[in-house]
Amino acid sequence: MLKVFTPNCCKNEQRYILDIILGEFLGLNFEFVKHDELNIKITRSGDDGCLTLNAEFFHKAELAWLKPESMPVLPLLNWKPHEDGIQATLIEQSIPVLYGQPGLVKTDKHWHLNIDIFGSIFFMLSRYEELVTTDRDDHERFPAWASVAYKANFLDRPIVNEYLEILWSCIHSIWPDLERKEYKAKNFITCDVDLPFNPSLYDFKKMIFQAGRQVLIEYAPHKALSTLFKFVGNKIGFSFKDEFRENISWMMDINEKVGNKIAFYFITHKTSYLDSNENFDELKIRKLFKEIHQRGHEIGLHPGYNCYNDQANFKKTVEVLRRVLKEEEIKQDILGGRMHFLRWDNSKTPQLFEDNGFVYDSTLMYSDKIGFRCGTSYEFTMYDLINRKAFKLKQRPLIAMECSVIASRYEGLGYTKESMMRFNKIKKRSHTYNGTFTLLWHNNHFTNMKDKIFYEELIN
Numbered sequence: 485m486l487k488v489f490t491p492n493c494c495k496n497e498q499r500y501i502l503d504i505i506l507g508e509f510l511g512l513n514f515e516f517v518k519h520d521e522l523n524i525k526i527t528r529s530g531d532d533g534c535l536t537l538n539a540e541f542f543h544k545a546e547l548a549w550l551k552p553e554s555m556p557v558l559p560l561l562n563w564k565p566h567e568d569g570i571q572a573t574l575i576e577q578s579i580p581v582l583y584g585q586p587g588l589v590k591t592d593k594h595w596h597l598n599i600d601i602f603g604s605i606f607f608m609l610s611r612y613e614e615l616v617t618t619d620r621d622d623h624e625r626f627p628a629w630a631s632v633a634y635k636a637n638f639l640d641r642p643i644v645n646e647y648l649e650i651l652w653s654c655i656h657s658i659w660p661d662l663e664r665k666e667y668k669a670k671n672f673i674t675c676d677v678d679l680p681f682n683p684s685l686y687d688f689k690k691m692i693f694q695a696g697r698q699v700l701i702e703y704a705p706h707k708a709l710s711t712l713f714k715f716v717g718n719k720i721g722f723s724f725k726d727e728f729r730e731n732i733s734w735m736m737d738i739n740e741k742v743g744n745k746i747a748f749y750f751i752t753h754k755t756s757y758l759d760s761n762e763n764f765d766e767l768k769i770r771k772l773f774k775e776i777h778q779r780g781h782e783i784g785l786h787p788g789y790n791c792y793n794d795q796a797n798f799k800k801t802v803e804v805l806r807r808v809l810k811e812e813e814i815k816q817d818i819l820g821g822r823m824h825f826l827r828w829d830n831s832k833t834p835q836l837f838e839d840n841g842f843v844y845d846s847t848l849m850y851s852d853k854i855g856f857r858c859g860t861s862y863e864f865t866m867y868d869l870i871n872r873k874a875f876k877l878k879q880r881p882l883i884a885m886e887c888s889v890i891a892s893r894y895e896g897l898g899y900t901k902e903s904m905m906r907f908n909k910i911k912k913r914s915h916t917y918n919g920t921f922t923l924l925w926h927n928n929h930f931t932n933m934k935d936k937i938f939y940e941e942l943i944n
Contacts (some may be wrong), residue, residue: 854892
């Protein structure tokens with residue numbers, strides 16, 4: 485068994501990140517021991533091998549918890565591990581150093597890493613910077629452009645996994661008989677069901693808005709006439725195909741062909757004009773829930789716009805979902821969700837999920853940029869930076885959302901070859917470390933055949 489000696493600072497944080505890295509990620513058994521030295525030291529009973537690591541973040545954080553003085557200093561230094569004999573799979577030969585210094589020092593069986601791997605990974609997984617940096621966008625979200633990852637140009641890299649490979653290379657070189665936990669690359673396909681049904685078929689104001697958009701923005705008066713015709717037809721008793729609803733069944737059809745299960749997240753309580761206003765006691769929504777469940781897919785929660793920092797709204801949203809699931813006799817082993825508009829307050833939102841009995845959240849991606857907000861595509865136990873202890877709640881990091889790449893308000897790549905290459909690059913990097921490529925595609929975002937072509941390629 486490994487023994488890990490830690491300095492006398494940020495004890496809870498060090499214990500948490502050791503449990504994540506050595507336990508959850510690598511699957512190693514270890515004993516936690518305190519010592520009076522400045523570095524983190526790893527040894528094993530019965531031999532004289534030793535690995536020490538810089539612990540700069542924890543020393544900084546001990547003196548300035550959640551203060552700017554504890555942040556990484558930009559511009560970051562860079563290090564090429566292969567020049568020091570480390571054989572590790574990295575996205576690029578050079579890797580940014582968040583805390584500590586570049587370099588590896590070897591003396592017989594004592595190896596010392598100048599880089600602070602444990603502190604750097606804690607910084608990324610805990611989203612520490614989001615409670616230090618005050619920049620927010622128009623929806624009160626921490627934006628990609630404010631992050632260290634964006635400023636230092638590594639948002640497209642799963643840097644936590646790269647650090648993990650460096651650490652494992654050192655551990656395995658000193659103790660070659662140790663074996664690590666194995667991961668398998670996979671896809672986690674999700675859908676935020678903002679609009680389970682097309683409101684322009686049932687609501688006069690929404691119909692006018694949709695028709696006006698089709699004329700003034702899409703320059704497609706024939707579409708506007710079709711929208712008007714379908715609305716009137718529905719009102720006088722005819723039944724027209726609802727594309728938004730049909731898309732949900734289609735998504736299940738093609739995912740089932742490749743063995744995927746989809747997680748569908750629903751807004752069950754309206755908190756803003758930006759939320760849908762579905763009645764979850766209506767037959768059509770109950771039938772949709774039954775179809776999803778009977779086909780083996782997952783039903784989860786998409787708390788509305790004003791839920792991310794509001795206990796009452798969040799609780800009401802959960803109560804509606806749980807009531808509907810109970811009344812329809814739908815039983816699921818786990819309950820997960822994702823915040824609407826990806827709104828997230830690191831001091832409040834994870835606590836709301838935890839308090840309401842959720843197993844996981846899958847919110848953490850930037851709306852304006854796809855990539856690795858948490859530095860990894862691995863699921864991991866989250867950390868409470870306010871009460872300074874581990875949550876039970878798991879994070880399944882969101883990696884890519886369709887509109888983040890396609891929409892002009894975000895990356896703006898549209899339906900181009902460059903856009904598809906962008907999706908595939910991030911997907912490939914998720915799978916490089918046998919991680920999970922978590923994709924969000926809305927059921928109301930199949931506006932043309934290119935949407936379906938993109939989607940079918942990405943779910944495979």
